Amino acid sequence: MSPHDVLLLIGALAAAGGAIGAGIGNGLVMGRMVEGVGRQPEALGRLLTWALVGVALVEAWPVITFVLFVFTKIG
Amino acid sequence: MIFSLTAFQWPPFITGLLAVVVVLVFGLMAVRQLTPGVPHGAQNVMESAVDTFQDLVGQMAPKALAPNLTLLSLTLFLLLVVANVIGLLPLPGIGTRWIHSPTAFLSMPAGLAIVIFLLIQWSGIKYKGLGGFLVGWFWKPIPVFGVVVNALEQLVMPVSLAFRLFGNILAGELVLRMTTNPHGLSGWLVVVLVGTLWLVFSLVISLIQALIFTILTVAYMSIQASTEH
Numbered sequence: 001m002s003p004h005d006v007l008l009l010i011g012a013l014a015a016a017g018g019a020i021g022a023g024i025g026n027g028l029v030m031g032r033m034v035e036g037v038g039r040q041p042e043a044l045g046r047l048l049t050w051a052l053v054g055v056a057l058v059e060a061w062p063v064i065t066f067v068l069f070v071f072t073k074i075g
Numbered sequence: 076m077i078f079s080l081t082a083f084q085w086p087p088f089i090t091g092l093l094a095v096v097v098v099l100v101f102g103l104m105a106v107r108q109l110t111p112g113v114p115h116g117a118q119n120v121m122e123s124a125v126d127t128f129q130d131l132v133g134q135m136a137p138k139a140l141a142p143n144l145t146l147l148s149l150t151l152f153l154l155l156v157v158a159n160v161i162g163l164l165p166l167p168g169i170g171t172r173w174i175h176s177p178t179a180f181l182s183m184p185a186g187l188a189i190v191i192f193l194l195i196q197w198s199g200i201k202y203k204g205l206g207g208f209l210v211g212w213f214w215k216p217i218p219v220f221g222v223v224v225n226a227l228e229q230l231v232m233p234v235s236l237a238f239r240l241f242g243n244i245l246a247g248e249l250v251l252r253m254t255t256n257p258h259g260l261s262g263w264l265v266v267v268l269v270g271t272l273w274l275v276f277s278l279v280i281s282l283i284q285a286l287i288f289t290i291l292t293v294a295y296m297s298i299q300a301s302t303e304h
Contacts, residue, residue: 053290056283057239064242070249071080 011069018062025058078245080181091177094158101153124149131290136297140202144293147194151187152289155240158183159281162248163274176244176281184240188233191292195232195299202300211299232295236288243284247277 001009033051037044105121114122128149129141136144155178162176177183199208213222255270 052283053287056243056280056287060235060239060243060287063246064238067242067245067249070246 007072008069011065011072015062015065015069018065022058022062026055029054029058078179078249083182084180086173086175087177087180087183089173090161090175091158091183094154094161094177097157098150098153124153128152132293135293137202137301140198140297140300144296148289148293151292152285155285155288156282159244159285160278162244163251163277163281176248178240179245179248181237181241184237185233187240187288188237191236191295192229192233195229195295198296199299203302207302236291240284240288243280247280251277 029051033047036047101117102121105117109118125145128145132141132145132148158178159176162174162179164174196208199211203211212225213219215221216224250273251270254273255266
């Protein structure tokens with residue numbers, strides 16, 4: 001393996017780890033939102049808004065690792 | 076490959092100016108013929124947007140800061156929505172060459188984040204006084220050594236703001252270019268199915284990221300300006 005291959009492997013592993021972590025995090029956020037709606041169905045609108053904000057916050061870091069991976073790929 | 080972390084490039088500069096002009100023209104359209112009764116057209120859109128942001132900021136910000144922060148956050152949100160969506164315009168030919176979101180290049184999100192960082196410090200000085208601001212920086216969790224914690228916290232803030240926006244919009248555009256290239260790996264079926272789906276998803280991401288950037292700005296400024304803790 002050349003150094004560039006090692007770099008690619010590290011980038012791909014970082015992106016994979018980010019995706020795994022974000023999957024768990026998104027599951028937690030949305031699961032809690034569904035619990036909240038189950039307790040209080042009339043709060044659906046507000047809960048959904050803030051849950052989506054939370055999902056977007058969680059989702060940012062895997063996306064950033066993906067972008068860094070792409071930058072390792074194109075040089 | 077046009078995307079780069081460091082090089083100066085013209086497309087984000089041009090589309091960034093375009094976004095500013097679009098927001099400016101929309102704002103002027105909204106206030107050109109103000110009617111006191113039931114509004115319609117651009118004035119209607121603008122009034123509901125102002126209402127929404129007044130509610131949003133009013134929940135978080137201290138009373139003294141709220142009016143200014145409403146205007147700032149609304150401007151920021153409109154600019155970011157337009158800037159994020161520009162890159163998704165389906166213009167064949169010049170599309171891949173010139174039409175990119177300015178936020179898909181690090182310079183615009185980083186510039187915005189630096190300005191917001193300075194604004195946060197300014198709001199701390201203005202609403203807590205210079206003494207309160209310095210106490211908040213140097214004395215808060217523990218005396219003297221608290222400055223390390225605070226410096227880390229305050230510097231991570233603009234960096235994460237900038238990279239979150241930049242990464243999301245750039246990833247959206249990259250995947251869009253991959254999935255909607257009929258000469259590449261994917262055939263027409265993939266372009267129609269996956270490309271369309273990704274376009275819709277990317278549109279939603281654009282709006283949510285603009286909202287996140289705005290909400291985090293409001294939250295950071297409110298925390299820095301509030302005097303009780």
